[in-house]
Amino acid sequence: MTTTGLFLLAILALGFLITFQIAKASEYVSVLKGEKKSFEQNNRINGFLMVVFLVLGLVGVYFCNEALYPKTLMVHPSASDHGENIDTMLKITLLITGIVFFITQILLFWFAYKYQYNDKRRAFYYPHNNKLEVLWTTVPAITLCLLVGFGLYYWFKITGEAPENSMRIEITGRQFNWIYRYPGKDNTFGKKYFRMIDDENGNMLGMLWKDSTMKTPNGVQSLKADPTGYDDIIETTAMYLVKDKPVKLIINSRDVIHDVGLPHFRMKMDAVPGTPTTMWFTPKYTTEEMKKITNNPNFEYEISCDQMCGNSHYSMKGLIKVVTEQEYKFWLAQQKPSYKPAEAAPAASPAPVADTAKTAAAGTPNTVLAAK
Missing domain, CATH: 2.60.40.420 (Cupredoxins -  blue copper proteins)
Incomplete structure (x- = not known):
């Protein structure tokens, strides 16, 4: 194992040990203070931390967007006509899902703080409501169907028949x-x-x-x-x-x-x-x-x-x-075509030396000596 791997393993072991010790200390404090008093104190701390996490989370989302958005392709316009429609569809999707995300997350953390345990507060059970069930089922369903519909429309345009002059x-x-x-x-x-x-x-x-x-x-x-x-x-x-x-x-x-x-x-x-x-x-x-x-x-x-x-x-x-x-x-x-036809047949090779010698033998003695 590399030095980096051992270092990470040591950090994980140390984190586990610290968490274990904090849990044991919390248990001892509960025994000393009494279970009810310790529960109420921890409940207030957890409720406060929910608000802190909400604020830090929203701040983190903002700074991440500021730091990372310039590195995305959305900073520059699409280089194709179909791409413009894709960008528009993406922005609409991010807008709708972003609004839902912020509303639900803010309510989630705020309710955890506002409605924390209190002896003077009685729980109110609201198990069923047909109108609410229909509302939060049909509205998301219709919205998603519209988004999917636009997606299919652009998909069929992209994969459909291209213009004749293409x-x-x-x-x-x-x-x-x-x-x-x-x-x-x-x-x-x-x-x-x-x-x-x-x-x-x-x-x-x-x-x-x-x-x-x-x-x-x-x-x-x-x-x-x-x-x-x-x-x-x-x-x-x-x-x-x-x-x-x-x-x-x-x-x-x-x-x-x-x-x-x-x-x-x-x-x-x-x-x-x-x-x-x-x-x-x-x-x-x-x-x-x-x-x-x-x-x-x-x-x-x-x-x-x-x-x-x-x-x-x-x-x-x-x-x-x-x-x-x-x-x-x-x-x-x-550019040249990639097809390369066979080369032309090579030129006839010269007559063998033996044939030349035979031809020379029919000549004068001097010719015969030269051939030899």
């Missing part, structure tokens, strides 16, 4: 990075098959770039090449998006369940092996504009994996570059 980008998770695929000039993604994945030869997604035959549990399977995939662009460095242009993400996984987390866009979606998922949004600010908004010259849009996916889950981070239409076209013009 960009389409496929993002695939693998332990422990992201693979991005863009359709080529034909604007069509080529077919792929997971058994064709071959990282060593650059086929990270199992693209059907050539005719293949493979053995499967059900027998021999023949796969035909799909020419629509010849112009697809596959990248692993960053995903490029265009400001004010809708983008539909087609999300896959090569191995385990991942999760495409887009914190600055307020969106996320699971990446499930064998089950493609989708979502779409419209970026509002370029990366350069967001650097000015956040006052951070090193700002970058990030893709996080929001699902525990293995030992190096913490390092599964991707980058997004939001650029203008012109910048995107310039970047796209520099």
